[in-house]
Amino acid sequence: MKSPRPGGTENISVSMPSELLGALRTRTGKRGVSAYVTAAVRHQLAMDGLAEIVAAYEAEHEPLSEAEVQAAQSELFGDAPAPYASNDSAA
Structure with a gap:
């Protein structure tokens, strides 16, 4: 259910696995x-x-x-490991 909010935001309802929501709340409060x-x-x-x-x-x-x-991953992510497998050219 959506309800308009000031500043261009809306409330939505999202379903996700309980353990994922628990991890999210642990990380973010x-x-x-x-x-x-x-x-x-x-x-x-x-x-x-x-x-x-x-x-x-x-x-x-x-x-x-x-x-x-590899060059694109290096430019996007620097020395950090790329968040996606290197054989996935779409990342």
Whole structure:
């Protein structure tokens, strides 16, 4: 059920496994859940957009090489381990 809020926000109802919600609340506290979920959704939308860009490029050209994927991961994530498997060129 959605209800409009000032500032362009809306309330929604989301179902998730109890253990996942418990871990989320442990990490964020009850009051930080909305901000955490909002950040996670923003991140996922950005990754989805990146996957679409890669898919469009590969459809028009050729699949990205492992070296190109590694270079992109390095640029996006620096020295930190990439959050996705290196064989997933959409990440």
